[in-house]
Amino acid sequence: MNLYFQAASFLDELELKQTSIKAALSSQNLPEKDSKRLLALVISTLKYKPTIQTLLSLIPLTKDDKKVIYAKSKNLPLVLVHDLIFAAKPGIQSSTGPIKDAILKHKTRLAAELVKLKIKKGVRSNKELQIGGGVGEQIPRYARINTNLIEPEELIAFLQTKEGGFFTFLDKGPFPDPIPTKSFHLDEHIPNLLVFALAASSILTQHVSYTSGHLILQDKASCFPAYVLAPQPSLTSQPSHVIDATAAPGNKTSHLSALLAHASLLAGISSPKAQDKVHAFELSPKRFKVLEMMIGRAGCTNVELGGTRRDFLETDPYGAEWRDVKYLLLDPSCSGSGIVNRLDFLTEEAEEENDTTKKERLDKLAGFQLNMIRHAMKFPNAKKLVYSTCSIHPEEDEHVVLAALESKEAKEHGWSIAPRSMVLPDWDRRGRPEEMAGRVDLAESVVRCEPGVDKTNGFFVSCFIRANLIEDPAPMQVQSVKAAKKGKKRKAEQSTIVDDNQDQKKEGLAQKLGKADPIEGYPATSSTETSEGAKKKKKRANKKKSPAGMAQSTPSADQ
Template identity: 50%
Template sequence: MNFYFEASEVLNRLDAKEGSIKGILATLPENNRARTTALVIETLKYKSVLSDVIQASKLLTEEKKKITSFNLALVLVHDTLLVNGIQAGDGPIKQAILRHKTRLRSELQRIKIKRGVKSNLELAQTSDDRAAKIPRYVRVNTSMWSTEEAMQFYTKRGFQLQGPFASSKGFEIDEHIPDLLAFNPALQFRDDPSYKTGKIILQDKASCFSAFVLSPPCNDPNAVVIDATAAPGNKTSHLSALMGNKGKLYAFERDKRRFSTLKMMLSKAACRNVEAVNADFLTIDPSHPKYSLATHILLDPSCSGSGIVNRLDYLLEDEVEVVDEDRLNKLAAFQLMIIKHAMKFPRVQRIVYSTCSIHASENEHVVSRALQSDEAKSGSFKLAPRNDVLPKWNRRGQAEGMIGTGDADSLVRCSPGEDGTNGFFVSCFVREPNFVLPQAEPSKKRKADTEEAALEKRKKKPKKKVKTE
């Protein structure tokens, strides 16, 4: 029965708008995540019908002492009516549902007759039409195998290089992001052995832009890179792979639950060069001996998520979304703060700021204000030219949102339903070429060791013999 309590708690959190379906499901324990995810998603598909059935049967009224949560009733009634029954022992809660089984079935049948449908499947809520235009993207985790090996693996299983929409077994190599494969949108990879072992990462194409544009040093043992807001870890694992698992990648996540998810993800993806840090990036001192050496910083902070058109969030769209200007302004203030903080790191050369938002207030306006900040001016930051930021990608930034501070052509936008991705925004700040990097100061220990070695050398140095007449 704990499984049902866990699923109902996810529904409670969704009702409280604590995050997206995908985000909340990512915080579940790995060992039970797939089962709980399936129940939550299927329950949401039939939520409208199940709610009517529960209300008509007066289940909660007659069993209020046993079933105190509406969402618990939803998941239990779902399994009672639409699958093979409640998967739990005969406890008082299960018995409370079974006492009303006949009535529940009668109410479901009455709804089917009223709506003129013959099967339960016809009662399910259909998906967002835009999601059907987005391929199922699979990023090959090159920390574990090559793209060539991955392609051989899938072709041996009957997949063909003919495009993701040509057939259910069609796929192709993405033209913009290396090591990214596009499959048919209807495909599921949760049970794929490559997914279970971390050899592939399910990640939207637009989400891959951030790490790719940051372009961290590859196979450099001295490289230092920061992922400022790392959980759940898709972009972090991408950065690690791009770095060839060399150097040091610091991944910050302040939330303890999400930090736990991040560590599991990094372990599964075999990210050996990552040090996960359970801390708020904004509290990190830019002059810290370890972190001050960072030359590349990835910023993908909290945003409205208005660009996400995945195969789950449509299940929560009960009404037309109203843009909350106050919330957008608060998010924009936080986003600007994190960019300005990143610009304070003394050796940083490249900063990527991205969001999964379609609003200029979180995108062009934030970038424009960042360019006008004291941090940008003192650090000699500007926007990287288009040639350094996915030059072949056609959809660029909105010029009217830049307020004369930078070239909108340097920015990247993705439009949901039109570009084969979710909605996304990417910008890249770089130092001016004439900026002089501060020399890294040796640590106290290294300095002391150096001084001691010099003293020993002086002691051992033979004295010159003075010639005598």
Template identity: 40%
Template sequence: MSNDSYEIAAEALSLAEARRGSLRGILFSLKGKSGRNWKSVYALAHETQRFHEVLQAAIEECSPVEELCEGLRDRKLWWLVRVLCYDATIGSGRKKVRSRKGSIARIVSKNANVLVDAIEAQHGGQWHNRNDLLGNGDDAKGLPRYARINLIKGTRERALSIYREEGYEVAVDEHIPNLLVFPSGTDLHSHETVGRGEVILQDKSSCMAAEAISPQRNWLVLDACAAPGNKTTHLASILSSMGSTIRPCVLALDRDEKRFQILKDRVKNAGAEDLVQCTRTDFLSIDPASKPFCDVKAIVLDPSCSGSGLVNRVSVSKSSDEEHVKRLDKLAHVQKLLLKHALSFPNVVIVSYSTCSIYREENEMVVASVLGDDVFVSGAWGLSRALPQWKNRGLENTFDESQMCIRTDPVLDNTNGFFLARFERAQPTPGQVLSVGAESKSPLAKQPEPSIGKPMPNLTKAGSGRKRRAKAWRRGIRP
């Protein structure tokens, strides 16, 4: 393994921990820096993240390595220790590790056997498969692998034929017709269909925003916080399959330079360059009355959030309840500003608001606050029932129309934690906000500005007490 590979993997993990983006997105941004070793860096970072708790417990039983970590103030070096520990113990070969940070590598290599013994002691002896170290829960084994068909370049039938001929176990998702589902652990990153852009690796929950919009054929749709681009290319795929004749049919915005480059790369790989216009800018700086934004009919808004619904997200730092509450307060404030801005576009009739958070402060309370702002909304907007076939709805006792929203739960739904609300322009009596869904027409009670409460329990952990059926990845999908 290249010395640089260890350090780049550690850099990616430290950036993910600092909430600079998802680990996968950060790794893509470091692809040029990794060169030919990118696949090795990708695997190292993801596996170190996946086995972090196992590695941490082993380090605590190995005094020299634990003391080394306690003396490190640089989080990149802190993560470097864990990357090296992974490759020296759980990684294939359990080899002697080397790094340009020679003293760190020497301590890890010298104590590799002690670390292995500690891991074995945790799990009652030697392991035959490293996944055994993660326990028996489905969450530990990981979620199914989802792969979305890019209708700009391919078809579902062609992809299914290729995968089945090659012996893959694959099914079609029940709720999203062009989403394929594979067992957890299926690695498609180097598959030719992914390389050609015919198939895009995208979690099921992430696909729900574009599906909820349900755009008409020649709508112009705006993706307000577009990077890394999966929702953008999904919108382009849907509109292309409908025979959209307008160019571009998707406007994609993002303000971050590195993430914007990832967005452009993904749009190009998807063959969507003539369908999508990418612009590096802050969504809040856009004048809704200016061209081409005054012609937008629908907006996908998936703003920055806590990421608390992501099963595999790096989450190591221990913050106090007070710090956590302050952070949620800041996030919710920005989310409300973004949502109000989206609802101000003159010709927009549908807005999808979504987060990958489990916290009501970023979800139901943001929606309730914006809908309860009569000065701003003036009865022009309501909620329609997002994805009516989806059973898991918004949290009760948050606001009257919470059941119009949807939630996903890793344990119940085999996908990352996610929230979505579908706003639809309505024509109610001035001063009232109505639900415009098929199931409810009652006025939405005005809601006070929500206070930020204590965080909800982490729904992604395995100790929920629920028993899971065998082959859980097949639940909710059709063959």
């Protein structure tokens, strides 16, 4: 019964908002085996919490029953009923006692009420009764290769080695669904994004490539904003600056950093200008610390944190400090209604909000989101901005985009919605015309992700451009086996040599992971080389592999 008491206490803490799931688990100071068992019970109980509460309300508990089962914790009956009905092997795993007996005498009634509830809700399986309908389990585990530290083909090869875990690289589709636990493949939409089985999460969070920053765990939809923004380096004397207006925890920031650095190489810039940078804003002190850690671990040398916590809305767009800003990424606070695979999502109120409360909350969020866009549109030299949310509510998505297009700032500064050709044109799910005044053209220009159905969390992405400043966008270089086989090639390499310091840093980190031969069918790296550069690369490739050396110096994981 101790496990159930611990789980109930765990849930009590979460309910009072005294801690997060992970913080509560770490405070238990349990052996690893017990921690995993406790966490599994707590998470599964949370998934079924509304259903269990409904079932308990339908059985005739006597005063004596209530006195016994609620004596220790009001959440104790939840974990007991969970194991009695929803566990893989149903049954309360404890010796006989008054608490267990008080629940067991209602076992038949609980089972009958469960059948009625499933019929009422029109579902067949227990999983469909989970919060979110179990859609979170339909989403694979995505991991983005951090090209600031390693070339994609090197990391993919490393994952297939003994030191890398003997993963199997699936280089040809169609891919199995679900993916085998120890297999992975490249995503078809986002370059350098790897797709793993959800069951591989526990392996990846402890993997040396993750703890070292070479691999970044990030949902596919979360990669869309930076990819759509596609910041380009300056080809003139004027630097190219990017703003990430709400940067923490830093996944999108690190993605922007990698894209900007990679674009410099594709453009044939021998030494990317130190002035080309990403400005990361974060107001929350706690989240700012997480951002600092993430940026440091990911090797984002072109990201400027400013040393202080900054509020994007308090910046002066016309100030000298921001005159070189050309790109802005806005992913402001939202309802988070699209997120179905985050642990703390389960601790939010299970009961539905009434219509009035929901409308007031969404209106407040939408007002803030619109203010962010209008402020971003004031930057005089900005030419492209991306607005995204992890919400599925049109009030925060299509409605905000429409309001932004009608704003004074959009009209005065020449902002318009970017066409579909610039916003993930191969992604099928677009905006809702009925939420954009019937404008099919506008709806086609924005992107939606349906939780679970699209193998991602729920998400929304839009892009605004200034026609008088935007260049004809070059297609993104899709670094995947599929793209390579279609004949998509990178830009012709120019004769300049990539900055030696950057090259040596990347090489040193790659070597710690363990060098391996390039994968057949996978594009070559984009580093520009003269014959001398090629000799250096060949010499480096012949050096001894030493993945263990990297494992000894990795920082702690920040999950």
